[in-house]
Amino acid sequence: MEPTTSYPKDKIKILFLENISDRAVKHFTQAGYANVKKLSGALSEEELIKEIKDVHLLGIRSKTQVTEKVLAAATKLQAIGAFCIGVNQINLKAATKTGITVFNAPYSNTRSVAELVIGASIMLIRRIPDKNKAAHEGIWMKDAKGSFELRGKTLGIIGYGNIGTQVSVLAEALGMKVLYYDVVTKLPLGNAEACKSLKDLVSQSDIVTLHVPETAQTRNMINKNNLKFFKKGSILLNYARGEVVDLDALRKFIVDGHISGAGIDVYPWEPEKNGDRFQTPLQDLPNVILTPHIGGSTEEAQQNIGVDVSNKLFQFLEMGITTGSHTVPELSLPPQEGTHRILHVHNNVPGVLSAINTQLSNHKINILGQYLKTNEDIGYVVLDVDKKLSKQAEKLLRDVKETIKVRLLY
Structure with missing residues (x-):
């Protein structure tokens, strides 16, 4: 073979x-x-x-x-x-x-993160972190005050992508009303409803969960200016990216009692390895679950x-x-019988494909299959050529102007 x-x-x-x-x-x-x-x-x-x-x-x-x-x-x-x-x-x-x-x-x-979001929601809305801490300290806190069911509550999802949609389905199965906000128009799953603005979503939600990427637009998107619009007594969850929430502002709103709890898994700064010292403004606060970036772990x-x-x-x-x-650029192609395959990556400027074909045709090298895809910066060409001439073809392609990388695949 x-x-x-x-x-x-x-x-x-x-x-x-x-x-x-x-x-x-x-x-x-x-x-x-x-x-x-x-x-x-x-x-x-x-x-x-x-x-x-x-x-x-x-x-x-x-x-x-x-x-x-x-x-x-x-x-x-x-x-x-x-x-x-x-x-x-x-x-x-x-x-x-x-x-x-x-x-x-x-x-x-995505499933691992979605399950943890639902689990944290249950723990926080029942104020389990405080009761757990008290029990470990030998204090009995059998009390229903401030402890609620998820059923009938409203979950607000910011970022209705792969994880956000799975959280939506799980939450609805538990009897929650689901709202979502995304900068891109998304079709809802189940009975979820889209909100027109971030303010609209957070003002109606008992629990707000973030599932957005880290970009210039999402950095500190949850800050002192919009935390004041959160429903009093609501809970904030961030299992997305560490730069999305202003943690100092969140601490103030938890201490003031406007936010009743938080589940945070990602941070602006995280230790390099297990065992390293970790600090965050949210340490030692009531009804806060802090986890070490394990949403997908x-x-x-x-x-x-x-x-x-x-x-x-x-x-x-x-x-x-x-x-x-x-x-x-993305290309998906089947192998071609009786050929050798060459991969050619080049700067995306006019004339490169023509130069490739001219080089090979001038040396009588037959192209049996050719695929091209480009993006703004580079082009990707896959060529299937005659086995007997593949080595020569590879050398010729290296001489094509604007070439970045050439590889004889097989």
Whole structure:
């Protein structure tokens, strides 16, 4: 049988950081990629620069920062897999310029986060954190005052995306009324109702839960100016991004009694590793649940993420498929019988495809299949060419003006 890739599998170096699921490791080792290195923690920029020099595939989670300097040192890097929802930790602009494909797993841990949101809602509306603390201190607090059922209450969801919609379905199944607000028009699930403004939503909701990305527009979107519009006695949950809530302002509103409780899983600053000292303005407040960024940290979620991202990396490595990429344009294509496949990444300027075809036709190299996709910055061409001439074709394509990266795939 022919090798699946033109480059020997035992020479393809794969580096997985931050204790990525063993399912991801097995996916590659069982397919013959023996050179897989797995580390339990994140690496600093300096450490990663040293480690990444000869790496072809990199797998990370949320702690590892893939900076422009790291990417400049990664001379052989083909793809990065972010084994998590976000890609904020990767310099996508620099990765795009160097033709490095970046994948993530935007849907694999949504259920884990949604369940935790519902669980925290039950705990906080019953004021369980205070009763739990008292019981541990030997104090009996058998009291119904300020303790409520979720049924019949209103849940306000800010950000009606993958997680927000799952929270919506679970909440409605528990008998809650669901409101949502999103900057993009979204069709409701079940009986959920859209609100026209943030103020409209928070003023009606008994519990407000955030499920938005971290952008310039969402930074400190919950602050002293709009916390005053929250329904008195309501609860705030943030299992989204740490920069979305002004925690100092939230502390004041909890101390004043306007907000009756909060569940916070993400913070503007988080420790680098387990055991490090952690501080937040919300410590030592009543009816507040603080968790260490574990919204998606379940065995099931990590296994699902491991499978999802490793599949994307594997399909790119063996077939050039870029579905789900944040950098290189998305292409999904079947293998072509009796050909060799070449991947060509180039700056997106007029005339490159014409130059590619001219180069090959001038040397009588027959193109049996060709696929092109572009974004604002770069173009991605996949060519299936005659086996006998593939090496020559690869060399010719490297000489095409505006070329960023060329790889003979198989």
